[in-house]
Amino acid sequence: MNIQFLQLQTHGDDRGSLISLEEGKNIPFQVKRVYYMFDTGQGVKRGYHAHKSLKQVAVAVRGSCRFLLDDGKEKIDFRLDNPCQGLLIESFVWRVMYDFSPDCVLMVLADSLYDEADYVRDYATFQSMVNP
Numbered sequence: 001m002n003i004q005f006l007q008l009q010t011h012g013d014d015r016g017s018l019i020s021l022e023e024g025k026n027i028p029f030q031v032k033r034v035y036y037m038f039d040t041g042q043g044v045k046r047g048y049h050a051h052k053s054l055k056q057v058a059v060a061v062r063g064s065c066r067f068l069l070d071d072g073k074e075k076i077d078f079r080l081d082n083p084c085q086g087l088l089i090e091s092f093v094w095r096v097m098y099d100f101s102p103d104c105v106l107m108v109l110a111d112s113l114y115d116e117a118d119y120v121r122d123y124a125t126f127q128s129m130v131n132p
Contacts, residue, residue: 001074001093006057006086019084021057021109028088029055029111036061036107040100047095050120055111057086063104070094072130080106094126 008019008026023031037046058067064081071093079099080087086109089095097106112118120126 001069001071001076003069003076003078004088006088008059008084008086010084021086026086027057027109031109032112033110033114034107035110036105037097037100038105040065040104040106042100042102044100045096045098047097048121048123050094050126051091052118052120053091053112054115054118055091056089057109058089059083059086059107059109061105061107063101064099065097065101065104065106066099068096068098072127092120092126092130094120094123 006026006028008021011018011020021027021031023029040046058080060080061083064079066077066079067087068075068077069089070076081101100106120129
């Protein structure tokens with residue numbers, strides 16, 4: 001599985017830092033939806049799904065969390081903890097987010113609006129779709 005991290009250019013001076021997210025520049029798709037997770041309790045795991053067509057970029061704006069990504073052939077587990085780095089998640093990648101730090105704010109940019117029909121929420125179904 002090819003995990004792609006997007007390096008987000010930081011601008012700043014003695015007043016602080018700023019990162020600008022722009023579709024077609026550092027975000028490789030048109031942004032249709034933005035959401036973020038915070039105050040995730042200790043021991044909570046989120047995700048447990050894949051998308052049929054949705055593409056996303058996840059950024060740990062503050063704190064950290066772990067991602068387990070699975071394309072049906074390979075699983076990769078890593079920590080996302082750099083607000084200057086975006087994680088590109090393509091379609092048909094199962095994801096689980098866990099081990100959220102108490103201060104974690106995980107922001108996600110998506111290329112389409114919420115559509116329940118795009119979700120694959122059953123792992124066995126996901127496996128049969130990616131390994132027919």
